[in-house]
Amino acid sequence: MRSLISDNEIENYVKAGRIACRVIKEVENLVKPGTKLLEIAEYVENRICALGGKPAFPVNISINSVAAHYTPVPGDESVIPSGAVVKIDIGVHVDGYIADTATTIALDEGYRLLCEAARLALEKALEVVGPGVKLSEVGYIVEQIVKSYGFRPIYNLSGHNLDRYLIHAGEVIPNHRDRLVLGSFKSGRAYAIEPFATNGRGYVREENAVTIYALKPNPKKLSKLSQEVREVFEYVYEDRKTLPFALRWYAKRFSIEKLRSAMNVLVDNGLALAYPVLVEIDKGVVVQYEHTVILTNKGEKIISTLCQ
Numbered sequence: 001m002r003s004l005i006s007d008n009e010i011e012n013y014v015k016a017g018r019i020a021c022r023v024i025k026e027v028e029n030l031v032k033p034g035t036k037l038l039e040i041a042e043y044v045e046n047r048i049c050a051l052g053g054k055p056a057f058p059v060n061i062s063i064n065s066v067a068a069h070y071t072p073v074p075g076d077e078s079v080i081p082s083g084a085v086v087k088i089d090i091g092v093h094v095d096g097y098i099a100d101t102a103t104t105i106a107l108d109e110g111y112r113l114l115c116e117a118a119r120l121a122l123e124k125a126l127e128v129v130g131p132g133v134k135l136s137e138v139g140y141i142v143e144q145i146v147k148s149y150g151f152r153p154i155y156n157l158s159g160h161n162l163d164r165y166l167i168h169a170g171e172v173i174p175n176h177r178d179r180l181v182l183g184s185f186k187s188g189r190a191y192a193i194e195p196f197a198t199n200g201r202g203y204v205r206e207e208n209a210v211t212i213y214a215l216k217p218n219p220k221k222l223s224k225l226s227q228e229v230r231e232v233f234e235y236v237y238e239d240r241k242t243l244p245f246a247l248r249w250y251a252k253r254f255s256i257e258k259l260r261s262a263m264n265v266l267v268d269n270g271l272a273l274a275y276p277v278l279v280e281i282d283k284g285v286v287v288q289y290e291h292t293v294i295l296t297n298k299g300e301k302i303i304s305t306l307c308q
Contacts, residue, residue, distance in 0.1 A: 005188040005190075013094075013099065013302075016056075017092075017101075017305045019052065020292075021307040022307070023044055023048055024090055027090075034079050036078065037080070038072040041071060041072045041248075045058070053094050056244075058245060058249070059071060060088070060102075063084050063087075065280045065284060066279055067286040068288075071212055083107050089101075097190075098167060100192040100194075100292050104287040104288055106287070113150075113151075114197060116149065126293065129293050129295075129301060131186055134181075134182075134184050135181050136177055139173065151199055152197065152201065153196060154175055154286065161173075161190065161191050162189075165242060171191075191293045195288070196288045202284075207277040209276065210276050211275075211277065213244065213263055213266075214275070215233065215242055215266070215271065221270065225269065225271075229261075232262035232263075247259045291304075
């Protein structure tokens with residue numbers, strides 16, 4: 001990544017952040033028992049577009065012990081259960097510049113302290129972010145605060161830096177004091193800080209279910225595949241490049257059977273990534289909060305996803 005960030009790039013990051021903040025505030029009112037997840041997802045993604053952005057990834061709607069990577073599938077009949085703890089994780093991009101933000105809506109007052117722990121961890125982590133600060137220092141703060149409430153962070157989930165059209169741009173911002181993470185925050189970069197907390201063991205595992213994919217272009221490999229698979233790849237790549245997507249976005253263009261078959265072939269041939277649904281290993285309830293921070297060339301801090 002370049003060490004300098006232009007005024008135009010900052011403007012796009014900030015615009016994406018304003019859209020993300022507005023949409024995530026609006027969607028909180030939709031999270032009620034009996035509401036279809038598909039209805040929430042369509043509202044979020046359509047609203048992002050109406051406000052002048054594009055989804056950076058399919059909205060994640062993760063309930064209770066599900067920590068991440070669930071987005072509704074075509075024809076999804078799932079609804080918000082009574083007393084659920086619901087994580088809404090949305091990404092917005094403007095010309096490839098991404099704002100990533102998440103909130104938790106607990107429909108059971110019994111999870112108030114769990115939410116408070118993660119929310120405070122994010123608030124305190126954001127206070128220390130700045131050029132030269134160790135990435136692991138944020139993890140230390142998150143871990144200390146979450147543990148002080150009697151809970152655990154999710155040790156194998158982390159924040160990350162962002163780049164144009166890249167949600168995970170190579171750097172890891174741990175949610176605990178990981179001494180193996182040696183990097184530090186740098187001017188001219190954007191970062192997503194996202195504490196996860198749980199009343200479980202503090203680790204997630206991959207389920208067999210996959211609802212989100214991303215493409216990995218390789219023309220030589222692609223040329224060896226069937227015309228049907230190439231057709232799906234080329235259509236989706238034109239729209240998404242390497243950004244994640246949901247199969248439901250293309251269900252009007254292709255049958256769901258064709259999409260699933262093509263994605264299986266593409267994953268098997270290293271031309272696509274599958275993002276399995278992540279679940280807390282002990283089925284503990286998981287909460288999540290997230291903001292995006294831009295550090296300007298002068299080291300000034302802009303939290304793009306805070307509503308003004």
